[in-house]
Amino acid sequence: MARYGMVIDTTRCVGCMDCVVACATENDVPHGYCRDWITTEVSGTYPNLRMEIRSERCNHCDNPPCVSCCPTGASHVSDFGKIVLTDPAKCIGCKACVASCPYGARFVHPDGYASKCTFCEHRVKEGKDPACVSVCPTRCMHFGDLDDPKSLVNQLLQSRKAKTLLPEAGTKPRIYYLV
């Protein structure tokens, strides 16, 4: 079975937020909430500055703290592609998963259950890319099976220098950023 992940090229991303809009539209994300967002990081000392723009979302960690802290099993790793999902019918809204995520990727849906990025599981099952990936005008985002050595995401990770966010948390995130 696949183990889905993303590789995002920060040198191509312009922060247009198409991915954010596409996600909100595709997944009917309630107004005022977001499942993905743009982070802009400026580092250095003037005039030697460097800017990195990242499209961020749930990292679908291999070691997800939101799953291990869930008291009901609502937060789970799906058999399909090892995607980290929440089952609203099991969620009691205790918010432990929201507090446990180092990336702030989760939120409480106005209907009361925990919500977040699903890697557009419904689209992936139809053989499509997640909505955010499919609309990116700079083609900086790539989605695929990290367990398949021939997949595009693995080829990019082999040929380019990549990083993950907060690796020190030990969550083993599966969103890679090319730098």
Added chain:
Amino acid sequence: MLEITTTRHNPLVDPVLAVWSWEIPVYLFIGGIVAGLMVLAGFNLLRLARGDDPRRFFSLQAPILALVLLSAGMGALFLDLAHKLYVWRVYLAFEPSSPMSWGSWILLIVYPVLIVSALIRLDASWPWLGARLPAIRRASDALLAQPGLLRAIAWTNIVVGIGVGIYTGILLSTMVARPLWNSAVLGPLFLFSGLSAGAALLHLAARIVPSGPAPTGLIGGAFASLVQRLGPSSPEPRTADAIQRADLAFIAIEMALILLLLIGLLSAGAAQIEAAKLLVAGPYAWAFWGGIVGAGLVLPMVLQALELGHRIPHTVVPAVLVLAGGFALRWVMVVAGQHSSLIQMAGN
């Protein structure tokens, strides 16, 4: 320089995490008191099993008080849930890696332990009920007749009480994402804070309840059964002093544990140091130094030491301060803990 901007704007997550409001601190505070009452009641049950006259000391009613408080605490926990109608889902699963799942099941053990413990003196402390439900009187007599059983109940109270007390801290401490909580010291710290608050509550009850025979009716008797000492005689001064002396020890241990918590954080990584700064110098410094350390630990410690030395008259002030400090500890830890996070450091 490192400047990070984000377009994320999720309610209760940004700009700082605030998913847990007053309900969780209230639940952790009450859970701590229940844990403390169970341990103290356990030790008093051991005295009862030894054959001491139960009318000469109080806190045997502690299990009844603990039952009422625990239910109030679980009420607060329920109010915190955002998906309330699905609460029963907790009891359709046991998730070994989830402290919240452990806690939910432990609470199911606590209730029967407290009910059996409460039965021991329920007849004597609430005669109205005993007269109408002879089964309660029979259960009470049966339990009192067997010192071995009383000892078993006593030790169950002590062990389960310690478990509940530590659990209220472990609930928070397993989250790597929140550096302020990510310390094993939190378990013992909340346990000893709970012991201290439990002792303070008994002390307070003994002071504010009028002396003389307890009311025996339906309503008055029910209230009296929570806090009233049994029988016409006052508790021995030795017993009252013993509770205060125990509280002094609990406060001293609590101070040491808070110191260890801070040392642990300040000697760890950048995120932990930033988390500790929230308490000692940041937005929560006034509540930490003024509420938790000053008014909640140092002041009641000094006052209780002076009272025990007969230098000042006994008052309810230290007990009230200990209880307020115990709540401040839970409130500050829950709110500041959500504020703390793993942070990206400037690489250049």
